[in-house]
Amino acid sequence: MLPKLIKFVLLTRFSRPLLGLVAFFLFYDIAIRGLTGGNGSDFSGGFSYYAVGSSIFFIVMSLLFGGLFVLKSDRDYLLTLPLRRRDLSAALFIAQFIGSGITILFLYGFYVAGAGGLGDAIVLVINLVLLACLVTALGVVSNILETWKRAVLAVLLGLWCSSSILGFGFTPVSAFTGQVLYGSIILFALTAVTVPVALRELAYLEMGSIRSLLRATSTEYKTSMSFVGKGPIRAIYSYHLSFLELMGRVNIGGSTSYRTARIRTRTVLIISIAAAAVYTYLTGFSSIDALRLDVLVPIIPVFMGVITLVLMAQGTFSNERGWLAFTAMDPAKYLRNLLLSRVLSILAILGPFGAANIVLAFLGTGMSSGFGHTLSFPLSAAIVLLVTVPSASILATYIVARVGAVQQVREEGMMPGQFDIRQFVAILPIYFVIGLIIVSEIFLSASIVIASALTLISAALLISSGVWRGIAYRLTEKGFI
Amino acid sequence: MGPCIDVQYVSKSYGKTVALDDVSFSIPCGERYALLGPNGAGKSTTLRLLVGLLKPDTGTIQIDGHEPFSPEAKSILGYLPEDATPYRTLSVRENLEYIAALRGVRDVASATNKFLDDLSLREYERAKVGKLSRGNMQKLAIALALIHNPKIVLLDEPLNYLDIPTQERVFKMLKSLDSTQIVSTHIMSIATRLTDKVLMIARGKIIWNGTIDALKSMEVGDEPIESVVARLMTGAS
Numbered sequence: 001m002l003p004k005l006i007k008f009v010l011l012t013r014f015s016r017p018l019l020g021l022v023a024f025f026l027f028y029d030i031a032i033r034g035l036t037g038g039n040g041s042d043f044s045g046g047f048s049y050y051a052v053g054s055s056i057f058f059i060v061m062s063l064l065f066g067g068l069f070v071l072k073s074d075r076d077y078l079l080t081l082p083l084r085r086r087d088l089s090a091a092l093f094i095a096q097f098i099g100s101g102i103t104i105l106f107l108y109g110f111y112v113a114g115a116g117g118l119g120d121a122i123v124l125v126i127n128l129v130l131l132a133c134l135v136t137a138l139g140v141v142s143n144i145l146e147t148w149k150r151a152v153l154a155v156l157l158g159l160w161c162s163s164s165i166l167g168f169g170f171t172p173v174s175a176f177t178g179q180v181l182y183g184s185i186i187l188f189a190l191t192a193v194t195v196p197v198a199l200r201e202l203a204y205l206e207m208g209s210i211r212s213l214l215r216a217t218s219t220e221y222k223t224s225m226s227f228v229g230k231g232p233i234r235a236i237y238s239y240h241l242s243f244l245e246l247m248g249r250v251n252i253g254g255s256t257s258y259r260t261a262r263i264r265t266r267t268v269l270i271i272s273i274a275a276a277a278v279y280t281y282l283t284g285f286s287s288i289d290a291l292r293l294d295v296l297v298p299i300i301p302v303f304m305g306v307i308t309l310v311l312m313a314q315g316t317f318s319n320e321r322g323w324l325a326f327t328a329m330d331p332a333k334y335l336r337n338l339l340l341s342r343v344l345s346i347l348a349i350l351g352p353f354g355a356a357n358i359v360l361a362f363l364g365t366g367m368s369s370g371f372g373h374t375l376s377f378p379l380s381a382a383i384v385l386l387v388t389v390p391s392a393s394i395l396a397t398y399i400v401a402r403v404g405a406v407q408q409v410r411e412e413g414m415m416p417g418q419f420d421i422r423q424f425v426a427i428l429p430i431y432f433v434i435g436l437i438i439v440s441e442i443f444l445s446a447s448i449v450i451a452s453a454l455t456l457i458s459a460a461l462l463i464s465s466g467v468w469r470g471i472a473y474r475l476t477e478k479g480f481i
Numbered sequence: 482m483g484p485c486i487d488v489q490y491v492s493k494s495y496g497k498t499v500a501l502d503d504v505s506f507s508i509p510c511g512e513r514y515a516l517l518g519p520n521g522a523g524k525s526t527t528l529r530l531l532v533g534l535l536k537p538d539t540g541t542i543q544i545d546g547h548e549p550f551s552p553e554a555k556s557i558l559g560y561l562p563e564d565a566t567p568y569r570t571l572s573v574r575e576n577l578e579y580i581a582a583l584r585g586v587r588d589v590a591s592a593t594n595k596f597l598d599d600l601s602l603r604e605y606e607r608a609k610v611g612k613l614s615r616g617n618m619q620k621l622a623i624a625l626a627l628i629h630n631p632k633i634v635l636l637d638e639p640l641n642y643l644d645i646p647t648q649e650r651v652f653k654m655l656k657s658l659d660s661t662q663i664v665s666t667h668i669m670s671i672a673t674r675l676t677d678k679v680l681m682i683a684r685g686k687i688i689w690n691g692t693i694d695a696l697k698s699m700e701v702g703d704e705p706i707e708s709v710v711a712r713l714m715t716g717a718s
Contacts, residue, residue: 235582
């Protein structure tokens with residue numbers, strides 16, 4: 001029964017071509033790249049920063065944006081069937097793992113597979129699989145936690161894992177900084193606690209997460225927007241500049257959540273300014289010799305770029321309502337202003353960090369970092385954050401909509417449909433843009449050229465009415481109403 | 482007076498699936514039509530073409546003499562799709578005000594307040610739409626479709642999810658509108674109460690066009706009107 005159930009659960013959530021592609025990439029990434037090009041024996045160098053940073057990112061994102069790979073039809077049919085709960089939770093956990101945890105194996109599987117000796121490689125691969133299970137489990141567990149508990153847990157776990165960079169061996173990611181024994185024990189213990197909780201939650205979804213989603217509570221907004229006395233264009237900007245919306249498949253760090261939420265842009269701006277001030281102090285003024293904090297200068301724009309591009313590309317249209325917006329005014333005019341207003345709103349996050357990097361450039365931060373072209377790092381980072389990422393987000397949004405990979409959120413917490421290869425393919429250009437961001441970080445001249453080119457392409461896209469009317473028709477044909 | 486809706490030789494396919502095949506019909510201004518047809522007949526596609534959300538592969542559509550996607554047509558069309566969901570992150574009031582502003586309604590506050598009261602949404606005006614019950618969401622969707630007092634109203638199963646008192650209120654509201662209406666429905670009592678004429682569609686083609694009275698006259702003995710419609714849809718004699 002279990003194999004049949006696993007097959008059913010997987011095929012109702014992921015298309016066969018997508019599963020095939022995932023299997024191929026996994027094999028290629030770990031087996032081929034790991035065995036032929038792996039050089040992960042030095043765990044004290046750049047790999048440590050990369051692996052620890054990425055792990056923290058995945059853990060934090062899973063806790064904050066963790067979601068369930070559950071369909072509306074599961075609620076109505078699958079969960080009502082007389083299935084053994086153990087089988088059900090196992091099948092759903094595997095689906096969760098493929099949908100979220102597996103991303104970790106892609107990102108640094110080849111490093112650990114190619115680690116020095118066979119013994120090291122085996123231990124690190126086990127660590128990686130455990131980490132993937134932990135991230136998967138945290139994504140499930142986060143659904144039963146209130147928002148503030150998720151945030152507190154994310155901060156605590158993030159700080160704990162960060163301490164591994166300072167040489168603390170008792171963290172879940174210490175194996176990646178050379179503390180293989182203690183790191184493995186801690187990671188195993190944490191996984192052994194969280195996975196059973198996640199399995200239990202998946203076994204009784206209708207009594208836990210789904211019931212809380214369906215609870216007939218009416219959430220009242222304390223602060224509301226008013227559109228009285230505003231024309232159509234002002235209304236669009238007023239909406240999107242007042243609140244930042246998180247919605248759609250918030251697919252960051254492998255997490256998947258179909259939620260719709262909004263945060264006041266002013267609040268986001270204040271938090272971002274505070275974070276940028278801390279960042280400026282740490283990278284420009286602090287003198288903790290043990291830490292290479294200047295390395296944050298090129299890393300931060302990459303992480304912020306990933307988050308912004310994914311949020312914009314997959315979230316811009318997820319809460320859009322074609323039957324209202326496209327019938328009220330010309331879809332081209334509407335979408336053009338929608339995109340511009342959303343780009344302006346994301347500058348509330350990116351802007352303070354862009355300004356902080358300009359300050360760092362004046363301070364000469366990075367002069368002694370030894371990377372070469374050091375002075376250009378903060379300037380490049382400022383260009384990336386203020387121009388490249390906002391421009392690229394328009395392009396990314398267009399590509400995702402053009403290939404029909406947008407999923408409209410119609411029911412809170414439920415997958416709107418099966419993941420197919422289009423959603424996978426649509427995300428690839430985003431990685432290309434990330435590559436451009438990395439190149440921009442290294443060469444100031446490249447940064448200027450790439451930022452200019454992306455701005456020109458995005459401007460040309462925005463100007464073309466035909467492009468956006470075509471997107472509106474395409475979205476409608478895909479059932480996006 | 483010319484037709485408010487004029488559809489000539491319109492075809493629309495999704496890939497290899499033909500949704501509408503060389504369809505032509507006209508609806509004079511002020512008339513109320515029920516759009517009937519079995520599942521997958523092409524009813525929703527027809528409404529989406531009329532409202533300019535889709536473009537026909539061939540043929541022409543005129544809304545009061547304008548192309549459906551023109552600003553002139555958009556300003557006089559009101560559309561409610563089946564299972565309509567408003568903006569989930571906005572409150573009820575914000576949804577009404579936002580759409581009224583997008584549509585260029587002069588007095589946004591008055592229009593909003595009118596629908597909050599008429600559809601008993603006042604107590605939910607600050608509530609997040611994503612947390613509303615399906616019935617209240619449908620009431621809001623109806624209000625959003627009508628907030629600009631459209632001259633032409635296209636409704637797809639408007640009474641879905643509504644309780645009986647609200648259904649009666651919506652009946653009254655729609656009957657009081659001075660507009661051309663097309664109501665797509667599977668429920669004959671809705672068709673007979675809201676409309677006078679019927680456009681029947683099956684397998685992408687118009688198969689019958691006439692008055693409700695003409696349809697009733699085809700009843701045999703105690704046969705209900707639903708049986709007549711079923712006969713016509715299935716092609717039975």
